[in-house]
Amino acid sequence: xxxxxxxxxxxxxxxxxxxxxxxxxxxxxxxxxxxxxxxxxxxxxxxxxxxxxxxxxxxxxxxxxxxxxxxxxxxxxxxxxxxxxxxxxxxxxxxxxxxxxxxxxxxxxxxxxxxxxxxxxxxxxxxxxxxxxxxxxxxxxxxxxxxxxxxxxxxxxxxxxxxxxxxxxxxxxxxxxxxxxxxxxxxxxxxxxxxxxxxxxxxxxxxxxxxxxxxxxxxxxxxxxxxxxxxxxxxxxxxxxxxxxxxxxxxxxxxxxxxxxxxxxxxxxxxxxxxxxxxxxxxxxxxxxxxxxxxxxxxxxxxxxxxxxxxxxxxxxxxxxxxxxxxxxxxxxxxxxxxxxxxxxxxxxxxxxxxxxxxxxxxxxxxxxxxxxxxxxxxxxxxxxxxxxxxxxxxxxxxxxxxxxxx
Ligand code: HEC
Ligand code: HEC
Ligand code: HEC
Ligand code: HEC
Ligand code: HEC
Ligand code: HEC
Ligand code: HEC
Ligand code: HEC
Numbered sequence: 140x141x142x143x144x145x146x147x148x149x150x151x152x153x154x155x156x157x158x159x160x161x162x163x164x165x166x167x168x169x170x171x172x173x174x175x176x177x178x179x180x181x182x183x184x185x186x187x188x189x190x191x192x193x194x195x196x197x198x199x200x201x202x203x204x205x206x207x208x209x210x211x212x213x214x215x216x217x218x219x220x221x222x223x224x225x226x227x228x229x230x231x232x233x234x235x236x237x238x239x240x241x242x243x244x245x246x247x248x249x250x251x252x253x254x255x256x257x258x259x260x261x262x263x264x265x266x267x268x269x270x271x272x273x274x275x276x277x278x279x280x281x282x283x284x285x286x287x288x289x290x291x292x293x294x295x296x297x298x299x300x301x302x303x304x305x306x307x308x309x310x311x312x313x314x315x316x317x318x319x320x321x322x323x324x325x326x327x328x329x330x331x332x333x334x335x336x337x338x339x340x341x342x343x344x345x346x347x348x349x350x351x352x353x354x355x356x357x358x359x360x361x362x363x364x365x366x367x368x369x370x371x372x373x374x375x376x377x378x379x380x381x382x383x384x385x386x387x388x389x390x391x392x393x394x395x396x397x398x399x400x401x402x403x404x405x406x407x408x409x410x411x412x413x414x415x416x417x418x419x420x421x422x423x424x425x426x427x428x429x430x431x432x433x434x435x436x437x438x439x440x441x442x443x444x445x446x447x448x449x450x451x452x453x454x455x456x457x458x459x460x461x462x463x464x465x466x467x468x469x470x471x472x473x474x475x476x477x478x479x480x481x482x483x484x485x486x487x488x489x490x491x492x493x494x495x496x497x498x499x500x501x502x503x504x505x506x507x508x509x510x511x512x513x514x515x516x517x518x519x520x521x522x523x524x525x526x527x528x529x530x531x532x533x534x535x536x537x538x539x540x541x542x543x544x545x546x
Pocket of ligand 2: 186205210234331
């Protein structure tokens with residue numbers, strides 16, 4: 140063999156290997172690295188086709204704890220009782236998957252979720268009670284009186300169906316009743332196929348819905364010391380740690396999930412995000428929740444895993460001062476609207492006069508922002524996006540009232 144031939148042979152050989160590697164790289168993990176016979180069985184027949192048809196989905200699934208635990212595609216996609224079904228390449232699949240398909244194996248999480256405001260109250264906030272069964276209404280009203288037995292939201296009606304579907308409903312569907320009798324879905328926080336706890340612990344996951352001027356939790360968090368630390372240290376955190384054994388070594392910086400849901404060092408994991416709250420902060424005038432002490436103690440116990448008692452007590456005292464002062468400012472604005480209506484200077488309809496929008500923005504944007512900022516470490520939200528705007532709007536409203544009365 141001449142040197143030239145050897146060179147060509149080596150060149151072609153290398154090229155073939157590289158090409159094979161490239162082709163292999165483009166193939167979904169499920170085809171290239173099947174870690175165990177159990178895993179092949181777990182993904183089974185579905186994956187044979189779907190690694191070609193919808194490879195992203197198979198890849199997402201292959202990264203999940205479910206794939207590691209031998210859960211199959213069919214475990215989720217098979218119909219539960221009450222679900223519409225269809226035939227699919229030799230399998231019978233559920234037409235639509237809901238929380239019920241998860242609840243079969245995760246009933247604890249589902250039961251907690253069902254008690255939270257993420258369930259029925261979230262959907263009723265937009266659509267009122269009409270989509271729920273009597274039994275569902277009674278269940279939710281036990282935990283959150285007045286939140287389901289109500290009429291459809293007036294603003295939603297004014298804005299119309301098109302906006303409703305892609306606006307209000309995209310966020311509030313977290314608690315939409317399903318035709319199989321269950322409520323809501325679990326995939327808003329866990330995604331459908333990676334079903335990840337790391338994803339659910341990301342602030343951005345909650346921030347999909349908890350954002351904007353009316354509930355600026357993600358903006359407040361990003362501004363807070365916790366958010367800034369998270370951003371700079373997230374590569375050192377163990378976001379995949381099991382909730383059952385999660386320690387402050389895994390997560391020395393809290394995300395939304397840590398404070399509101401996580402089972403940090405012996406605390407119970409909860410899917411009832413209401414459990415650790417003590418005030419109805421989203422309300423125009425905030426009052427204490429019925430389980431004020433229990434809720435506050437539960438949250439303080441979380442803070443105390445990382446902070447000293449004096450720090451935590453001081454933090455809560457200062458935040459509660461903001462609740463009281465915001466209540467007083469909002470009350471003044473609401474009283475003014477009530478007086479104008481009584482004097483016949485406003486129509487009884489909501490949202491048809493500019494001053495009504497001002498009053499709404501006043502509590503719904505600035506009042507809430509101030510209170511949420513106070514409890515989650517957002518100074519700018521307490522001040523410039525909050526109290527400054529409250530003052531400005533009250534002055535403007537008084538000016539309009541004066542003009543209306545002069546006429
Ligand atoms: C013989 C090949 C094959 C097998 C086996 C197979 N699928 Fe499919 N599946 C397909 C094709 C093709 C589509 C359509 C993809 C598209 O529209 O691009 C599809 C679509 C789907 C859809 C979307 C249906 C819709 O209309 O929204 C789901 C869900 C699904 N398959 C789940 C499964 C599950 C779960 C299994 C195993 C129990 C499975 N498939 C087995 C080929 C297959
Ligand atoms: C943990 C439960 C779970 C497992 C396991 C699971 N799926 Fe799904 N899958 C879902 C959910 C939830 C949806 C959304 C269905 C809906 O909205 O009705 C979905 C949707 C789909 C779709 C339609 C997605 C789209 O965007 O078009 C396909 C295709 C699919 N699954 C295939 C598979 C295959 C293949 C496997 C196994 C490799 C699998 N699924 C395993 C829960 C699961
Ligand atoms: C057939 C039973 C079964 C079904 C159906 C099922 N799961 Fe699971 N799930 C499991 C098992 C088993 C584990 C692994 C438990 C472990 O490792 O401790 C698990 C783990 C999880 C985890 C923890 C993941 C992690 O990284 O530790 C989440 C989150 C989860 N499931 C969500 C869901 C959601 C959402 C659905 C519905 C879309 C669902 N599961 C459907 C059995 C199931
Ligand atoms: C970006 C996601 C998102 C959109 C879009 C959205 N909301 Fe909300 N909404 C939320 C979140 C998150 C809360 C919880 C706020 C809190 O507790 O601080 C909330 C709270 C509420 C509340 C107060 C809680 C209650 O049960 O009374 C009402 C009412 C409400 N939304 C109605 C609507 C209506 C009506 C629309 C459309 C006109 C809408 N929302 C659009 C995410 C959204
Ligand atoms: C798909 C949208 C969506 C996602 C994602 C979401 N939420 Fe919510 N959340 C809502 C809505 C809507 C409400 C208000 C429900 C109501 O009271 O009407 C709410 C309410 C809350 C409340 C107030 C409960 C109460 O009793 O007042 C807390 C706390 C909360 N969410 C925390 C979280 C956390 C933490 C995450 C992420 C792990 C998260 N949420 C993810 C939509 C969402
Ligand atoms: C350091 C802990 C901590 C972190 C991190 C945190 N929160 Fe909070 N959150 C609180 C406290 C404390 C309250 C007020 C509790 C009370 O009512 O006593 C609160 C209140 C809320 C409320 C208000 C419910 C109402 O009554 O209006 C929502 C919604 C919420 N948080 C969502 C989030 C989201 C989303 C994130 C992440 C972007 C987040 N929180 C991050 C501690 C935290
Ligand atoms: C608001 C976001 C959110 C929703 C909605 C949600 N989860 Fe979770 N889930 C989380 C978070 C965050 C964790 C991790 C808790 C922690 O850090 O300790 C978690 C953890 C889990 C775990 C692991 C629990 C353990 O102890 O190992 C399972 C299983 C699970 N979720 C299932 C579900 C099911 C089923 C549903 C629907 C009924 C659901 N989740 C809905 C955010 C959510
Ligand atoms: C998982 C641990 C953890 C939890 C839970 C936690 N924090 Fe923190 N927090 C930290 C860390 C770490 C810092 C930065 C501390 C430092 O630099 O000394 C911090 C900083 C702060 C700061 C800013 C201190 C400063 O001046 O720099 C405040 C205020 C605060 N936390 C309040 C709270 C409150 C209130 C809670 C409960 C609602 C809470 N934290 C929950 C870890 C946590």
